[in-house]
Amino acid sequence: MTVSGSALAELHGADVSADGLRVERRSNLSAAEFRAKYLMPRHPVVITDAARAWPIYGRGNPDHFRRVYGDQRVRVLGQDCRLGDLLDQLERATPDKPGPYPCKYEIAKHLRGLLSEVEPRFSYSLPDRQASALVPQRLFDEVNNLEIFFGGSGGKFPYLHYDVMHLHAWITQLHGDKEFVLYAPGQEKYLYVNPELPWQSGIRNHHNPDYARYPEFRKARAQTVVLRPGETLFLPCGWWHTARSLTMTISIAFDQLGPDNWNDFIDDVVAQKRRDHRPFRALALGAYLRLIGPLLSMAELFGAHRSQRWGRR
Numbered sequence: 001m002t003v004s005g006s007a008l009a010e011l012h013g014a015d016v017s018a019d020g021l022r023v024e025r026r027s028n029l030s031a032a033e034f035r036a037k038y039l040m041p042r043h044p045v046v047i048t049d050a051a052r053a054w055p056i057y058g059r060g061n062p063d064h065f066r067r068v069y070g071d072q073r074v075r076v077l078g079q080d081c082r083l084g085d086l087l088d089q090l091e092r093a094t095p096d097k098p099g100p101y102p103c104k105y106e107i108a109k110h111l112r113g114l115l116s117e118v119e120p121r122f123s124y125s126l127p128d129r130q131a132s133a134l135v136p137q138r139l140f141d142e143v144n145n146l147e148i149f150f151g152g153s154g155g156k157f158p159y160l161h162y163d164v165m166h167l168h169a170w171i172t173q174l175h176g177d178k179e180f181v182l183y184a185p186g187q188e189k190y191l192y193v194n195p196e197l198p199w200q201s202g203i204r205n206h207h208n209p210d211y212a213r214y215p216e217f218r219k220a221r222a223q224t225v226v227l228r229p230g231e232t233l234f235l236p237c238g239w240w241h242t243a244r245s246l247t248m249t250i251s252i253a254f255d256q257l258g259p260d261n262w263n264d265f266i267d268d269v270v271a272q273k274r275r276d277h278r279p280f281r282a283l284a285l286g287a288y289l290r291l292i293g294p295l296l297s298m299a300e301l302f303g304a305h306r307s308q309r310w311g312r313r
Contacts, residue, residue, distance in 0.1 A: 022223070023044050023045065023225040023233075024045050025046045025048055025231070026045055026046070027047070027048045027049045028049065029045075029047055031123055031124060034047075034124050038236075039124075039236070040260060042185075042236035042237070042239070043236065044182060044223070044225070044236060045233075045234050046225060046227065046231050046232065046233050047232045047234065048230065048231050050124060050232040051122065051172045051230065051232055051252075053120055053122075054117060054118050054119065054120075055116065055117045055119075056114075056117035056118060056174065057230060058229075060117075060174030060175055060229075060250055061174075061175045062087045062091060062175065062250070065084075065087060066083075066084045066087055069083050069111055069113070069114070070082060070083055071083070071084065072110065072111060074086060077100050086103060086150060090103070090150055090152035090155075093153050093155065094152075095154030096154070097154075098152050098154030098245070099151075099152035099154075099155060100152075100155075101151045101152065101157070102149050102151060102155070102157060102158075103149065103150040103151065104144075104148065104149045104150075104253075105148055106144040106146065106147055107146045107147065107148055107252075107310075108146060108310065111148060114148065115310045118146070118252055118310070119309055119310060120308035120309070121307070121308045121309070121310065122170075122232070122308075123306075123308070124234065125168075125170050125254070126256075126305065126308070127258055127259070127300045127306050128257055128305055129257045129258065129259075129305050130143075130145055130167075130255070130256075130257045131305075132304075132305060134295065134296065135257075135289075135292070136285075139269060142164070143164065143167070143255060145254055145255055146254045146310055147252070147253050147254070148250065148252055148253075149249070149250070149253060150249070150250055151176075151178070151245035151248070151250075151251075152245060153246065153247050153248055154244070154245065155249075156242070156243070157242045157243045159200050159206065159242070160191065160200070160203060160240055160241070161199055161200045161240065161241070161242070162185075162199050162237070162238050162239055162240050162241065163235070163237065163255055164268070165199075165265050165268045165269060166238055166261055166265050166267070166268050167255035167256060167257055167261065168235065168236055168255060168256040168257075168258070169233075169234075169235040169239075169253065169254075170232060170233070170234055170235075170253065170254050170256065171232065171235070171251055171253045172230075172232040172251065172253075173227040173228060173229050173230065173231050173232075173233075173249065173250075173251050174229065174250040174251060175248070175250040176245060176246070176247040176249035176250065177227070177228055177247050177249070178227045178244070178246065178249045178251060179224060179225070179226050179244050180224070180226075180227060180233060180241055180242070180243045181222050181223070181224050181241065181242050181243070182222065182223045182224075182225065182235070182241045183220055183221070183222055183239070183240035183241070184223075184240075185238040185239060187219075187220050187240070189216065190216045190218075190219045191203070191217065191240060192214055192216070192217065196275070198271070199268075201240065203217060206242060207242070207244065226246065227251075237261040237264055237265075238264065259293075259297050259300065262296075265289075266286055266289045266290060266293075269285060269286070269289065270285060270286040273285060
């Protein structure tokens, strides 16, 4: 009998794959140990207490959002609605009728009052160079650096991907249980990468794939982790992932650009300019970003890019 990764997790209370790989759950993790065991080797980890200092910790449920933000207007499937009405719809959702997903919103634009409820930014996720005055901000035009996701039971993320520009991803679960399926870098030959959007897989309906159409996908090794309220998942750059809501869920997500993924970021940015048929722009931008890298690192020795408050981005 073949046992899936999710079944193993349910049976043994661990987040594992059919290959026996596991994503550790840690608390009271020091910054030095996080760097040595997870950041530099690029291993995912669930940190159970990273967000404990957030004012919203332990109370970010649908009732809180109805009471404080329920009249806020949001867009859902091209239509305007009250956030409170969306929450009602998602709480009625079932796996057979999951409702819209993902319903995601940039917090600084749509729920600005929430910013102070999701501070301080945890120190594990710093430094972050995205807001540096030396880094061209237009590079992040398509990146919402701090988002909130609402989902109903059975809601599934529409595609398998890694976070664009090789940014590290941080996801904190405020409410409900969300299952993540992760694929380590180096398995791209099994994931049918979209050549136009190389941070996305071209597999359609990847949650229930057609293996006759995508036979190589059977060879990919997955790890499954269920994120529970109050927990934070660190996903290193380049890790492919997808998600589904096991219950009604509310999650906070943001990305990180640090010194350790700086060169990966440059490679992605340059490659995109080349795909856009702008080779000279790619050359110049790559040279500039490589030039400022040591300057940013020097500034970080003196505390730059370590603010625990959310800025304009």
